[in-house]
Amino acid sequence: MFQHLQQYAGDPIFGLNDAFHRNTHPQKINLTIGLYYDENGRIPVLPSVAAVQKELADDPSPRVYLPMEGLASYRSAVQRVVFGADSRVVAEGKVATIQTLGGTGALKVGADLLHDAYPLAGVWISDPAWDNHHAIFGGAGITTHSYPYYDPDTKGLAFDAMMNCLNELPARSIVLLHPCCHNPTGVDPTPEQWQQIIAVMLERGLIPFLDLAYQGMGEGMEEDAYAVRAMADAGLSFLVANSFSKNLSVYGERCGGLSVVCASADEAELVLGQLKAVVRRIYSSAPWHGGHVVAGVLNDPQRHAQWLTEVEAMRRRMAQVRKAVHEMLAAKLPGYDADYFLQQKGMFTYSGLSREQLVALRERHGVYIIDSGRIAVPGLNNANLEHFTDALVDVLERD
Numbered sequence: 001m002f003q004h005l006q007q008y009a010g011d012p013i014f015g016l017n018d019a020f021h022r023n024t025h026p027q028k029i030n031l032t033i034g035l036y037y038d039e040n041g042r043i044p045v046l047p048s049v050a051a052v053q054k055e056l057a058d059d060p061s062p063r064v065y066l067p068m069e070g071l072a073s074y075r076s077a078v079q080r081v082v083f084g085a086d087s088r089v090v091a092e093g094k095v096a097t098i099q100t101l102g103g104t105g106a107l108k109v110g111a112d113l114l115h116d117a118y119p120l121a122g123v124w125i126s127d128p129a130w131d132n133h134h135a136i137f138g139g140a141g142i143t144t145h146s147y148p149y150y151d152p153d154t155k156g157l158a159f160d161a162m163m164n165c166l167n168e169l170p171a172r173s174i175v176l177l178h179p180c181c182h183n184p185t186g187v188d189p190t191p192e193q194w195q196q197i198i199a200v201m202l203e204r205g206l207i208p209f210l211d212l213a214y215q216g217m218g219e220g221m222e223e224d225a226y227a228v229r230a231m232a233d234a235g236l237s238f239l240v241a242n243s244f245s246k247n248l249s250v251y252g253e254r255c256g257g258l259s260v261v262c263a264s265a266d267e268a269e270l271v272l273g274q275l276k277a278v279v280r281r282i283y284s285s286a287p288w289h290g291g292h293v294v295a296g297v298l299n300d301p302q303r304h305a306q307w308l309t310e311v312e313a314m315r316r317r318m319a320q321v322r323k324a325v326h327e328m329l330a331a332k333l334p335g336y337d338a339d340y341f342l343q344q345k346g347m348f349t350y351s352g353l354s355r356e357q358l359v360a361l362r363e364r365h366g367v368y369i370i371d372s373g374r375i376a377v378p379g380l381n382n383a384n385l386e387h388f389t390d391a392l393v394d395v396l397e398r399d
Contacts, residue, residue: 012131013370025366027387031379032368034183034347036217036246036314039381046249048307052296056289063288068276070099070257071291077298078257081221082212082228082242089232093265096272098258098279099286103213103243104132106258110209110239111140112278113260113271114174121207123174124165126150128350128372130183133176133211142174150185152352155340157187163200171205179240180224181214181346184374188218188345194227198234208238216247216311217318218345232261244294246347247311253290314378318347321380328389336396349375357395365391 013032020030038044069075075097079090089095100106114121123137126149134144148161166175177197182188189197201208208231215224231238237260244255258275262268279285297303322341329338341349351373353361361367367388369375380388 016368016370019362020366020368023362023366023368027384028366028368029379029384029388030368031376031388032370034246034376035251035378036249036347037378037381039317041379041381041383043251044249046307046310048297048303048310049248049250049293051303052293055296056292066099066285066288066291068098068279068285069272070286071288071295073295073299074099074291075257077295078242078259081215081298082225082240082257082259083232084222084225084229087229087232089261094262094268096260096262096268096275098272098275099291100241100256100258100279101283101286102245102254102256103211103241104136104256105254105283106241106243106256107133107136107209107211108140109275109278109282110241110258110260111137111142112282113274114207114209114239115140115142116274116278118172118174118207121172121174123176123209124169125176126178126182128184129176137174137176147175149182150187150350155187155350155352156343157189157193159189159193163196166197166200166206167204169204169206172207173204174207174209175201176209176211177227179210179212179215179227180218181348183213183346184348184370184372185350186344186346186348187350189227191226191230194230197227198231198236201231201236201238202234208236210238210240212240212242214246214346215242216308217315217347220315221308221311237261237263247314248294248297248307250290250293253293254287255290255294318377321377321385322349324382324385325380325389328385329392332389333393333396336393347377349377351375353395360395360398361391365394367391 016032035043078097079095083090100109122143122145124145124147125133127146128150137144147165148158151158180188210228215221218224228240240259242257245251260271262271297307326338326341329336353373358369
């Protein structure tokens, strides 16, 4: 029946992760996948999360289906975290929010909604991008395009080229943007640049779709939501997909949210109905356990404060790793400009290494970085920084 189907090539990141586990190098380092590891190389269970999980484990209540839109206390928590406790658009009922299957599920539901509303609209995605962005929107029937984003010469934002592209887009084009910690580059617009981007969105009648997967891991929980809140203040209608996988370390629980900021409360109610219809035809309802874990942390003042401290500790550790790498490379290879380790933010750093250099890192040193050159910063710690920087210096000098 299915012999005519094409062979799935597999996901390149997961494929490299498998290759890492097969490698027998005694000092091998995995810098491929987007997971947060602590200083000991372990994925942490946050104490705030563990406390809620224990309560849930002791609760004999049945795990019934959640409503299509998700747990009400979860949805209100999403709105507070993403838009702020004093958000005007939330208070006015202009935001339709649902609980989703992680950030990826939020993107899928949002893509289906937009394709239903604007079947001829295309989506513009940053170059480079997380590969799955193209797959998700393409799978929803939306034609995908790219806009300039990364400047390999400066290892920073190609802002002028990006703005030139956005200024040429037809009205109702969808533009996918990262409010913070851009994946894969770690390069973010400044607040001033965000204001210029917002002005173009308004002038051209574009539809921003924000992918907020790493809130709290760039500059801070409030700072990382700047673009979201600035767009809301500017009166834009837009979508926000957010994820708690990283900042709550609940990857497998699939905890995300999709929020649509509308022109009025009536429109938000209309949109919520359509979001529920999309959810019903894909997966019907979101996870009970993950929803209650997140709601239990975010809606309890003491646990919420504890969680903010835990996320800040993760952010500071990654910043310290970046600083240590920069200092080591400056000492070992003085002519090499490693400033991008300090200037880029979040879980990823875009190295600019060539394909040949990346292969040499794997084969000679057991250091695994994906083919784009994106380095997953949390995979580095005090125990492997020396080996990583030695390996990097070796391939930079020889290849």
